[in-house]
Amino acid sequence: MAAMQQYLENLYLEQPKPKFIPSPNSPQAVVFHEKNLQRIRVQLRAREGRPKHILLGTINHCDFRVVKPIPVHLDVRGNTVIASWRKIDEFGTGASSSLACDDLGHTIAELYLSLKADEPRLGPDLARVWGELKEHVMQRP
Amino acid sequence: MKVHEFEKIVNKLGLKVRNSGDRLAWFEYDGQTVVRTKRSHGNKEQPGNKIRQQLKVNEKQLAGLINCKVSVTDYVDILRSKGIIAPQPTQEPAPLPNPSKTKRV
Numbered sequence: 017m018a019a020m021q022q023y024l025e026n027l028y029l030e031q032p033k034p035k036f037i038p039s040p041n042s043p044q045a046v047v048f049h050e051k052n053l054q055r056i057r058v059q060l061r062a063r064e065g066r067p068k069h070i071l072l073g074t075i076n077h078c079d080f081r082v083v084k085p086i087p088v089h090l091d092v093r094g095n096t097v098i099a100s101w102r103k104i105d106e107f108g109t110g111a112s113s114s115l116a117c118d119d120l121g122h123t124i125a126e127l128y129l130s131l132k133a134d135e136p137r138l139g140p141d142l143a144r145v146w147g148e149l150k151e152h153v154m155q156r157p
Numbered sequence: 158m159k160v161h162e163f164e165k166i167v168n169k170l171g172l173k174v175r176n177s178g179d180r181l182a183w184f185e186y187d188g189q190t191v192v193r194t195k196r197s198h199g200n201k202e203q204p205g206n207k208i209r210q211q212l213k214v215n216e217k218q219l220a221g222l223i224n225c226k227v228s229v230t231d232y233v234d235i236l237r238s239k240g241i242i243a244p245q246p247t248q249e250p251a252p253l254p255n256p257s258k259t260k261r262v
Contacts, residue, residue: 093202093204105207105210105211107204119179122178123178123179123195126181130181130193137189137190139186139190139191139192139242139243140240141191141241142190142193
């Protein structure tokens with residue numbers, strides 16, 4: 017908030033705005049205009065980490081549509097990101113969050129087809145999983 | 158979890174497998190598909206915790222499955238105790254015929 021007040025004050029003095037230049041090695045770099053420079057405060061924030069939970073609104077499979085967002089938990093183990101749908105104990109892995117979500121999407125599509133084929137002979141737990149899956153995902157006609 | 162540990166569980170429990178984008182494995186009991194799991198292809202480390210959750214066992218039981226301390230029968234008992242497999246129906250004794258209601262020919 018203090019930084020914002022300072023920025024507004026500088027604006028009031030009609031000081032030229034600083035120019036932000038992204039740099040490969042630091043979060044951001046600032047170049048000032050040399051004339052009329054009075055006082056400015058720049059606050060550098062730490063890079064935001066990967067979110068722990070996301071809602072997946074689409075899966076990477078053209079035959080399926082997500083009708084209700086899928087709650088996905090993201091976890092990191094070494095160099096691998098694990099995206100899991102905890103309610104049905106399903107997961108996907110990848111080198112990044114998006115690749116892990118892609119893998120999870122493929123797994124969900126695969127699971128949908130196999131549970132649909134085996135529907136009459138599913139155990140109680142897989143029957144629950146099938147019910148949950150149908151609630152979130154539908155197969156395109 | 159190493160790939161060979163996963164395969165050990167697959168062989169021990171007699172899981173049915175199918176190769177797709179991943180290697181899918183599922184356990185069938187009494188004509189029903191009961192649990193399923195998967196691993197990715199290749200030799201990279203598998204997320205053991207997730208596979209354990211899919212197999213519905215705790216860490217000790219998973220170690221037992223890998224180390225041959227937990228047999229298929231034990232595994233079925235574990236699943237039965239968790240309600241993943243329907244409990245065995247108890248056989249009721251056949252009702253005795255009531256002599257007063259039996260017709261004499």
